[in-house]
Amino acid sequence: MAIPFAPVGIDHIVFLIDDMKRALAFYTDVLGCRPGYSYPGLGMEQVWFGSSLIVLWDVTHPGGTKAAPPVTGGRNVDHVCLATSPFDHDELRTHLDKHGVEIVQEAFHGGARGMGHSFYIHDPFGNKIEIKGPAEYPDGRQAT
Incomplete structure (x- = not known):
């Protein structure tokens, strides 16, 4: 039986946080x-990163109680990779x-757009984020 839809891409991700003001400052001031x-x-609150949404859900807010992680549970996502335009590595540092x-961590490895440079950071709530530049060809050119 055929799948009744065609994959398009990631629509949004949801991060559980406990300080909305701090979260918004990080995602706007640090990640743009x-x-x-x-x-x-x-x-x-939702913020746009390019054409994708990052959802920030405050577990200390009365409306966020159902988002709170289970007491017996643990981390179930290692990291989220955010694709970027070309950037100067020293300027990003x-x-x-x-x-x-x-x-x-800094790395050079594959992703959906090909081999490229990545910088791994954590947001103020411990979520690991990979900032990944565009693919680069072996001769140093960047893919468009």
Whole structure:
């Protein structure tokens, strides 16, 4: 039987947080997200990262109680990879340092767009984020 839909891509991801003001500051000031949809009754704010949404759900808000992780559960996502335009690596290091964000790892490996440079960081709530530049060809050209 055929699957009744065609895959398009990732629509959004949801991060559980416990300080909305701090979360919004990180995602806008550090990662350059734009405001998205707002659900104040749920304690939820969404921010745009390019054409994808990052949902920030405050588990300390009364509307976020059903989002709270189970007591017996653990982490079930290792990281989220955010694709970016080309960037100067030293400028990114300086930007992250200015915001007090530690680079956990730098790597060059594959992703959906090909082989490229990645910087791994954590948001203020412990979520690991991979900032991944565009693919690069063996001769150093960047893929468009």
